[in-house]
Amino acid sequence: MPAVLSTLAWHGFVFALPAGWEVTAFRLDPKRGEFRFHERLVDRGQLTWVRMAGRPDLEGLARDIIDRQLRSAGRQDVGAEVSRLGPWMIARAGRGEPFQAMAWVAHDQRLLHWTFPAWAGDNDAQPWRALLASLTAEPGDDLRWELFGAGVRLPRRFTPVEVDARPGVIRIELADPAGVSVTTRRFGLARSLLTERPLQAWVRRSLFADRARIEQIQETVRNGAHAVRAAFTMIGERTFDRVAWRRWPGEAWWWHDESTNRLLAQEQVGPPGAPRVDLTHA
Amino acid sequence: MPDRPITPLEQLALVPLRNAKSRVVEETGNRLIVEVEVIYSRWLGPLPRLLGAKKLKKLWIDGLALEVWRRIDDRINLGGLIDWLAGEHQLEFNEARLLTLQFLRSLAQKGLIVLGDRTGLG
Numbered sequence: 001m002p003a004v005l006s007t008l009a010w011h012g013f014v015f016a017l018p019a020g021w022e023v024t025a026f027r028l029d030p031k032r033g034e035f036r037f038h039e040r041l042v043d044r045g046q047l048t049w050v051r052m053a054g055r056p057d058l059e060g061l062a063r064d065i066i067d068r069q070l071r072s073a074g075r076q077d078v079g080a081e082v083s084r085l086g087p088w089m090i091a092r093a094g095r096g097e098p099f100q101a102m103a104w105v106a107h108d109q110r111l112l113h114w115t116f117p118a119w120a121g122d123n124d125a126q127p128w129r130a131l132l133a134s135l136t137a138e139p140g141d142d143l144r145w146e147l148f149g150a151g152v153r154l155p156r157r158f159t160p161v162e163v164d165a166r167p168g169v170i171r172i173e174l175a176d177p178a179g180v181s182v183t184t185r186r187f188g189l190a191r192s193l194l195t196e197r198p199l200q201a202w203v204r205r206s207l208f209a210d211r212a213r214i215e216q217i218q219e220t221v222r223n224g225a226h227a228v229r230a231a232f233t234m235i236g237e238r239t240f241d242r243v244a245w246r247r248w249p250g251e252a253w254w255w256h257d258e259s260t261n262r263l264l265a266q267e268q269v270g271p272p273g274a275p276r277v278d279l280t281h282a
Numbered sequence: 283m284p285d286r287p288i289t290p291l292e293q294l295a296l297v298p299l300r301n302a303k304s305r306v307v308e309e310t311g312n313r314l315i316v317e318v319e320v321i322y323s324r325w326l327g328p329l330p331r332l333l334g335a336k337k338l339k340k341l342w343i344d345g346l347a348l349e350v351w352r353r354i355d356d357r358i359n360l361g362g363l364i365d366w367l368a369g370e371h372q373l374e375f376n377e378a379r380l381l382t383l384q385f386l387r388s389l390a391q392k393g394l395i396v397l398g399d400r401t402g403l404g
Contacts, residue, residue, distance in 0.1 A: 006374075020375070022374045022375065022376050022377070024376055038376060039375075040375045040376075041290050041291055041294075167377045167378075167380035167381045167384065168373070168377060168381055188371060188372075188373050188377060188381075189346060189371050189373070191371070192345060192346050192349075192371070195312075195345075196345060260372055261371055261372040262372075
């Protein structure tokens with residue numbers, strides 16, 4: 001299979017992952033979270049983020065981590081070599097030893113910390129160099145969220161609520177303080193799914209499973225791909241809305257990305273009157 | 283097989299083997315009906331036989347499960363099957379690995395395959 005670059009975008013930081021690297025585990029606490037990465041079955045690294053009150057001493061922190069690693073491995077002659085690569089502080093001990101890379105995202109008060117399993121030199125062929133160089137940290141009003149191939153660009157007020165990642169089926173839900181919830185989905189095996197039933201039938205099934213009532217549904221085109229757009233309503237999430245059976249309006253966009261053999265979807269639902277996101281370009 | 287838990291790397295070398303007693307009773311382009319023996323729990327003792335319970339059951343295989351079933355030829359190992367699924371359907375390796383294991387588990391529960399270790403058999 002031709003391994004393709006994939007994007008990881010979370011809390012405003014964006015990385016282009018080296019070809020073949022996959023996220024295999026995650027902890028999505030907004031203050032202290034992490035992703036683990038594998039290429040096939042080989043451990044490639046771990047990315048941790050920590051919200052902090054102020055900028056830490058990156059060099060001291062990196063040296064301290066390396067020293068503790070070496071001491072816990074029973075080594076007496078501890079001491080890390082430290083170098084810089086753009087915004088990254090890189091600390092290493094020796095060939096074959098784990099090494100660290102740290103960067104401070106000032107506008108977000110967030111420390112990004114990569115741990116890679118083994119130092120194998122500092123030449124341009126090392127995938128970690130391109131990975132670290134690909135970092136962009138978005139200070140703007142809109143943030144890109146992308147994980148496991150499901151992505152959406154949203155105003156900064158949206159925060160993640162739930163990530164449901166199963167093989168071939170990804171669902172990421174984000175919400176804002178007004179109660180508007182945006183869900184992005186990604187399904188693998190699109191050709192097999194569409195052989196079984198047409199795209200519109202999958203949209204209907206999904207909305208039915210979410211207890212939504214379809215008000216309008218139409219075949220359309222999105223970015224040149226066959227798409228289905230639906231307007232729906234569902235019982236509101238808030239207590240009063242549930243008691244009063246007040247329905248919230250929503251919309252859903254599903255489309256078939258033939259080049260990646262994926263079905264992609266974006267949906268939003270929220271209380272009447274709450275400001276919405278323009279999903280046509282999200 | 284080793285006594286310790288099998289590692290993911292060793293898992294890739296396992297070969298799915300078709301149940302030799304399974305029999306294809308109908309095959310079309312997108313559907314297969316296979317007949318296998320029904321295995322009753324031991325604690326039921328002679329009850330199934332005395333009650334005349336059915337000895338064979340028919341299973342339908344279609345969709346992706348059928349594609350996987352057709353690739354199982356008692357030679358291809360799990361790693362080969364995963365690489366084929368990942369390439370054919372543009373999936374990431376670990377996504378394809380989990381899907382393949384899910385399919386094989388479902389086929390094994392139905393009595394259609396077992397996972398065998400052919401290491402050293404050539």
